[in-house]
Amino acid sequence: MGGRRGIFVTLEGGEGSGKTTQSRRIVQYLRARGREVLETREPGGTDAGEMIRDILLHRVASLSPRAELALYLASRSQLVQEIVRPNLEKGVDVICDRYADSSTAYQGGGRELGIELVEDLNDWATAGLEPDLTFYFEVAASTGLTRREARSGGEDLDRIEREDLDFHERVGRAYREIAARHAHRFRVVSTEGGEEAVWERVQRELDERLVAKEKEAHS
Numbered sequence: 001m002g003g004r005r006g007i008f009v010t011l012e013g014g015e016g017s018g019k020t021t022q023s024r025r026i027v028q029y030l031r032a033r034g035r036e037v038l039e040t041r042e043p044g045g046t047d048a049g050e051m052i053r054d055i056l057l058h059r060v061a062s063l064s065p066r067a068e069l070a071l072y073l074a075s076r077s078q079l080v081q082e083i084v085r086p087n088l089e090k091g092v093d094v095i096c097d098r099y100a101d102s103s104t105a106y107q108g109g110g111r112e113l114g115i116e117l118v119e120d121l122n123d124w125a126t127a128g129l130e131p132d133l134t135f136y137f138e139v140a141a142s143t144g145l146t147r148r149e150a151r152s153g154g155e156d157l158d159r160i161e162r163e164d165l166d167f168h169e170r171v172g173r174a175y176r177e178i179a180a181r182h183a184h185r186f187r188v189v190s191t192e193g194g195e196e197a198v199w200e201r202v203q204r205e206l207d208e209r210l211v212a213k214e215k216e217a218h219s
């Protein structure tokens, strides 16, 4: 079994899509199957990344779209080099709450920097590291924002969450376009029906991917 790479799973979605809960469940599920799993998040996941996260979400009131993108890319680049790639190479599964597609959707779509440009820059920042599987938790922008605000009372919203509905709708449209461009790794998951129903959908896709991966390893 020497040289078996871990599986790289990313979770994507708008505000209030419940993806963090699903991320925990994926980790527990894989561990219960005897796999070694590392859970991380973006922006953040490294010392430099957590500092960058603080700047991006809480420290400054405004940032130019290009400066914002550059900071997300810097955090991602560090995470890939320090954490994601070495762990995958050791055979550890890596589950990442947001990854490159978030920049494509939020900065490419939301900030209107352009999907293709951001995809090229992601490719550069990650030295071409793509996930094996990406779950996109679909929720209408208005529903997601309402859920998010209900949870926090509107008090602790970060700089991105404070953006208006138009911004979040552009993000949603960009995600659907990205999902279509990368249909081989994207799984669009409906968030209707509550946590258990969503988990059943995720588990089914995950099982399918694991079986395919095991076949690859034996061929």
Ligand code: TYD
Pocket (backbone or CB within 6 Å): 014, 015, 016, 020, 042, 043, 057, 072, 097, 098, 099, 100, 102, 103, 104, 106, 107, 158, 160, 161
């Ligand atoms: P976080 O608290 O992790 O939000 P969530 O629970 O929604 O994942 O905050 C991350 C915020 O940063 C989120 O609003 C999405 C945004 N973001 C970008 O705009 N571009 C990116 O590349 C990434 C990774 C996140």
